[in-house]
Amino acid sequence: MKHHYISYCVGIILLWMCAACSQVTINEQVAQSPYAGLTFKYVWGEDVPDEQKNMLLIMNRVQYTQHYIETLGADGLPVVAEQPLTAWVWGARNGEADGGSTTDEGSGQEEGDNTEGGQTPENPGDAETGEESQDGLFVDGVYQVKAGEYIFCTLSALQEGVEIPGLTDFEASTAVSYNELKFSLPDRDIKTLKELKQEDGTYLQWVDLNPGYPYVENLNPVYYEVKKNVTINSGTTLELSFSPQRLTQHFVIPFQLTVEEGVTITRAIAEISGVVKECNLSNGTFSLDADGKNTGRIVFLPQLVSNDGNVWKFEGSFDVFGLVPGISDTYSVGPGILQLVIYAEAEGKTKIFRTSKNLYKELSEVSLVNYVEELDKYQVDLHEVRLQTNFKFSITREQVTSDTEDGVLNWDENDIEGEL
Structure with a gap:
């Protein structure tokens, strides 16, 4: 009886060691290839002026949440903005920005996310490697992201008078949920609206016949597309094709x-x-x-x-x-x-x-x-x-x-x- 018990214990130990070795092997494979590659293509209709073809691309990894934001041209390649285009200050790329708050205040659970309170549990597949600095960057024309299931939202580059509150925090951390982001038209002083500005720099006097409703900026068209449930595998490169439509x-x-x-x-x-x-x-x-x-x-x-x-x-x-x-x-x-x-x-x-x-x-x-x-x-x-x-x-x-x-x-x- 004692002999059978010893054999049983040895068997359990061997099974545990095999499982551990298998897990190490899997983690080593993930660590050797932590990124997936993305290339981008835009298919445009005839009604979109060339000057409106700069697009924001917001990328949200659903599980083990990760956020990326890039500005792309009509050719799907990155655009470097010399000046901030809107009240959204173009923050540092991931890895350079402050981690942001991870409190429950202002946070929300991502669509399909299994995180709690907007916080992200550690992903055992996200092992630190010497290539970590490539995360969220173009390398030889291919954008490097962590593998997983994503939501992609592309929209016209933000114009004067349009804001997306919380976008900088969204890019820097996971404290802001993708589902919380909104286009917003902040109130404008009627005396600063470009439609009333004259050649001498003064503004036309406007009679307010409808008080109680704020003035906002007159927009250029906004083009937009969302892709959901897109899975990207480690070690592969996926081309994403967008055909933005008028929002x-x-x-x-x-x-x-x-x-x-x-x-x-x-x-x-x-x-x-x-x-x-x-x-x-x-x-x-x-x-x-x-x-x-x-x-x-x-x-x-x-x-x-x-x-x-x-x-x-x-x-x-x-x-x-x-x-x-x-x-x-x-x-x-x-x-x-x-x-x-x-x-x-x-x-x-x-x-x-x-x-x-x-x-x-x-x-x-x-x-x-x-x-x-x-x-x-x-x-x-x-x-x-x-x-x-x-x-x-x-x-x-x-x-x-x-x-x-x-x-x-x-x-x-x-x-x-x-x-x-």
Whole structure:
């Protein structure tokens, strides 16, 4: 009996030693090839201007969380920015930046992540090697990352007036979750908006007819794509191909002016409220409140499309993450209010004409967004929108040359009731 017991113990020890040796072998193999290689390719549509083809690429390893961020050109190769493009300060690359806080404050669990409180457990396969400095760098045109399952999000390089709060911390540590990242349009001082800046450096005085809603920056189009559940194996190189699509909505609002001979239109300025101020980076969704809370306003410059005799046709266009109407067409303030200002000149005099219109009907009749029930949020449903407002106005020479002061006037559709 004793002999059998000794044999049993020896067997257990041998099994344990074999398992240990196997584990050492596996870890040695991982340590010898800790990285996977990535190359990037962008396939562009015809509507994307060359100057907008610089893209951010945000890489999130799901398990044993790792974050990488790079700026790539249209060719998929790295772009070195001489100056920060936005309020997001371009921090040091991984390995050079501070590790950041790992407290629960501001942290969130990654999609599919098995970490707790945003913290990352030690990965037994992430053995330190002499090549660790290559992590998150291009080596001979191949980007080096730790192997694993990834989420990739590529988006247009951040423009003036657009921020992604927490992006620097996200890059430096795992304390900020990928799912927490959002596009954000911070409030702007109306006196600093480029649309109101004149050649002499001063800003046009703007009459605020819709107080309570902050001004935000008028956007250039934002292009965007997300790839999920992408597995990258150690010691291999994977080419990732992206075909970014427009994330923002592009609106066109036409209107027409009939002027008497001798009257010239010198400038048109417009404002629209109901602009979505935040948009989730992970899925392009945003929240909507019935009363338009947390929306903003933009100022944009309608352009002259044609001038056929005494008929002047204009189109105003702008890009937003979303545009929402108010709760009724009876309100003169709130979201979905369009303001239009026309500068007319005759006989050496200039007169300013103003109008405002609640676009509840026009916005409600178009399928602008759809509701995502499982997320309790909304997504853009239509990316190209042309709103027919039936704005047709007439301006006479007498209205321009009269001695009345500029002011505010509500114009009716298809007619002008007087001058300002």
